[in-house]
Amino acid sequence: MGKEAALALVNNAALLISLAVIYSALYIRFKKEKLLLQKIISGLLLGVIALAVMMNSWELSPGVVFDTRSVVLSLTGLYFGFIPSIITVIMTSAIRILMGGSGAAVGVSVIICSATTGLLWRYRRRKVLHQMTLVELYLFGIVVHLIMLFCMFFLPDDPRKAFFSITAVPVMLVYPIATALTGWAMSNKEAQLKGEEAAHELALARKRLAAIVEASPVPIISLDMGYNVTEWNQAAEKVFGWKRSEVIGKPLPIVPEEDIKTHKDLTEKTLSGDYQKGTLLIRERKDGSKVVVRLHNATIFNEEGKPEGILGILEDVTIQQEAERALKESEMRFRELYTNMNIGVAIYKVGENDEVVFLDMNPAGCRITEVSRDAIVGRRVEEVFPGIMEIGLYDIIIQVYKSGLSQRLPLKKYKDNRIAFWTDNYVYRHGKDEIVVIFEDVTQREKTLEELERRVKERTAELETANKELESFVYSVSHDLRAPLRAIKGFAQIISERYSGALPPEAGRYFNYIISAGENMSALIQNLLDYSRLGRAALNIERVSLAQAVDKALDTLASKVKEERGKVTVEGTLHFVEADAALLNRILVNLIENALTYHVPERPPEINISSMREDGYVFLTVKDNGIGIDRKFYKKIFEIFQRLHSAEDYPGTGIGLAIVRKCVDLMGGEIFLESTPGEGSAFSIKLKEALNK
Template identity: 55%
Template sequence: MGKEALLALVNNAALLITFVVLYTVFYVKSTTSRQIPRQIISGFLLGMVTVGVMLNSWQLSPGVVFDTRSVALGLIGLFFGFIPSMISASMAVGLRILMGGEGTIPGISTILSSVSVGLIWQHHKRRDSCDRSLLELYLFGIVVHVFMLLCMLLLPSQSRETFFEIAALPVMIVYPAATMIVGWAMTGQIARKRGEAAESELASTSERLAVIVKNSPVAIISLDLDYKVTSWNEAAEEIFGWKCSEVLGKPLPYILETQKEDYERMNVETLKGLPVRGERFAQRTKDGREIIIKVYNAPIRDENGNLEGIFGILEDVTEQHKAELALKESELRFRKLYMNMNIGVAIYRVINEGDDVVFLDMNPSGCRITGVNREEILGRSVKAIFPSVVELGLYQRLIEVWKTSRPMHHPVRRYKDERIDFWADNYIYPDRSHEVVAIFEDVTQRELMLEELERRVKNRTEELEAANKELESFAYSVSHDLRAPLRAINGFSKIISDRYMSSLPEEGQRYLGFISKAGGDMSDLIDGLLEYSRIGRSSIHLNELPLKSIVDDCIATLNRRIEEEGAEVSIITDLPTVYANQSLLKRAVTNLLQNALTYHNVGSRPIVKISSKHHKGWVFLTIEDNGIGIEDRYHERIFNVFQRLHTDEEFPGTGIGLSIVKKSVLLMGGDVSLESIPGKGSKFTLKIKGV
């Protein structure tokens, strides 16, 4: 090999070194963004290097030139990929065609075979570029140049013989080695760059880890093999109270004497490779507070796997521990209640999208009430255990609660089948998904007692109604029969008064006056008693009545009396339509107005205010006066027949008026109430059905 060929090889080697630079710039340091433009640019630059290699060739014979294009193109295919390889190969083929000569076809074949071997090798041996060994690179160089030798068979015979005689052996010695060296340099660049990236990432990770440890909400500590503290984060300071400077190089300060053996055991297990996960200990902090911590331990090893210490994460679970204890206590309390309560509790699961309901559990009282054994019903259909549950309506109610997730009350019903017969009251509510709970009570005795009470009440009511009718008939008959002799007494008294008054002595005149007054009082009393007894004797019909018209009629009826007393009667609110009996309502209102005009303070002018309000379907008609008032102890008594609080000399009356008011309102389905302040007046309120 002459000086010219040697110089060409040196130039080729220098150009091949630029591959390392290009690969570092475009593929090692570059990011993955803009990948296609990067490959195109690198392809043109690599093509230029390949062209440079070809321009620094040496001539073996006229038209037959040699260079390291096979090394360059093989490495381009192996390291740079398809797009750069095609661009570089195209530029090399173009140059070789321009160069011409009898070696054109073998040259182009070498270009295409070299880049193809590189691409095929990269495709079939997919791996990280930095993982390619020197041996692999050398074998790759041999394969590339074996194909190069095959391409040389296309040379004319004389040139082919000259090549194989002079250049074949040096090519197979030098070119694979050159391929290996340049490929190894490129691989080294990758490894170096990745090492730098790994160191940077390690440093960044270490910094992040340090920040995480420092700001962690849980205590993170580490111990050496003598169980002395080597690290102590801020959370540990906050939880236990000791500063990092107070504990470094010392045993853990929070371990109680009673727990040293447990901690020794835990540390030994950790160093044996048995990590501790969530073991709890009661501890004392620096200020003497008792806390509960949960411990997670793991061994620390160096890069050679040797034990260096213990890494621990400690969480303050004091509040959680208290909550768990409270929950357990609550569960135990409710479990005792569930097992010992006197009412039944059954837990069901709805299955097959509502096609059936099965038993999950039933408490002892439920089993006693229904006469079943808990073990025999678990998992079985409700309909199989209690065949009449559908007829009872309870089964459908269970499904409704499951569908709506709303609690429901299943009213008292009698359950009866061939085995049991009892009355039950059920309250049903949803529990967890597809679960329903029924709380039920055996109310058989209560229902039987209620039936008996209802029967007795009905019988007693019938007896009382009959007695009342008899009393009313008796009162009516007595009152009616008393009218004839009373009329005779009053009539003869008047005759004596008219004919013989002047001839009677003064004492006789006084006695005759007593007889006349007594007769008048007796007549008023009989009239009132007859009116009271007539109320309710005929059927009561309720109609829609304008309350304003009723009140106006009552005021008109008493107009003369109002004028005599100098009274002021006013309606201060609108009066709505009511649902009542006209006769009964007029009696009630008239009697209340009469009382307001009668029972007033001497020398004062009666003032009567009439108002109403509508509430929840009822009309409350109020008649308020400024009279003498009534003490609280008499509020019930005054509504009884013949009950009077004053003498005839104080206020005239029969003691029947308020009895007529109450009876009239009760017969219409309403009620009457009283509010009064002695000396200031009374307020009577009638409760009447509204429209």
């Protein structure tokens, strides 16, 4: 093979070493960068190396050259992948074609086969290249160069014979070894860099884990094998109250004294592999208060796989536990209410085609409807209660189901071949497809109401009859008394006038008493007749002017006003009301007459009449400066025959205000009184306002 061939092998070996340097310096270091650009650059550099190898070739015969391109291209396919291999193949193939000669085609085939073998081997290894042994790499070199020897069979006869006689043996001896050594250098470098990357990733992972632990919203605590705290994040500080500096290196402070043994037992179980997953525990805060936590823990192992501590995640579920307890208590109260209430509750489910099926019914509902829960659950409502359609409850259930709006089915009498009862129903939707019907058996109440209504009607009829009889009696008595009373008063006046001179003075005074008493009796009988006649005649409610009604009343009392030296003023505008004109006139006459009568003797009566509109009503007020009325007599003065003063002090029959009250009641109004003894009174009549026509 000679000195020239040996020099070519040395040059090619040097280039192979430079290939390993480029692999470790460029390809691996920049593996995380822009991958495509990196592969293109790697392919170009590898192509340059391969060209350098080819430029330092040994010419076996004219047109047949000998170099280590097979080593370069196979290792390129194995370690650099598809894109760099394609670039290197294109560059080397182009150069080999330009070099020409009888071995050009075979040279190109060697290039393609070497790169393809490297790619196929890479695919079989699944890119775990740093784990390749020296033996595997040597075997890889043998396979590559056996394929190269196969390609040499396609050389012309003379170059083929020369190759197999001179070059085949050195190639198979040197090139697999060169391939193995170069690949071994690359694998060791990749393994070293993989280790560096793993260490770097581990450091980053530890930083990330520390950041996650610190930012965690739940307490994370770790203990060493002596049960002293080694980690205490911010959430632990917030939940339990101790600062990190107060607990690191010290025993866990959150375990209550009575739970220390239980805590050690849990820790030993965890170290033995029995991890706690959601165990509820009671722990203490720094201020002594209790906190409920849900514990998740696990053993921490060192690099040798031996336990070196315990990691615990403690979720604060105090509020959640309180809420769950309150919910359970609420559910228990609801269940007790549901079970023990006297009102029926039926729960239905509405399915396809508006089919209403029983889900449940409380004991009261079963008692009212005379069914058992087991006998109705799962059955259609119309099967159990066929009369539900007739009372309209089925339609209400469907309407509530579709609209979600609660409804009430007013009092209905349910009836079928089995039961009959009166019931009120309230229907609302619970969830998407459940309907709740609350119903009450009001049969007894309805019977009681019916009986009460019957009795009220009977009593009302009796009272009406009694009132009519009483009114007739009063009318008859009053009417029948007028004739003898007129006779008494008339004869007494005749005797007093004709025989005044013949009678002693005392007898004349007695006759005057008889005459005065007869006049008072006559007035009383007239008032009784007036009172008994009220309500007998039909009311004539019409639009009445208060101004005209007041003028008419003042005309009637003109002489009385003059006699008492009274002063009557009308304040503002008097409005129109809906009233019976005759009854309104009687009200005004009685009120004004009372104001003229009940005044302080040394103070002439002053009367003010006004009206005010409010919310569709008119308040007619008659105010005076008379003797006034004490508040305790407000109700008494409107009763018949009730007087607060003697006839000697103030004349009257005690019927006037009773007549006023009855007239107001007949017209659907109200009467109010405000009075101050010694200063005067104000009577207000509330009547409906008459609209303009």
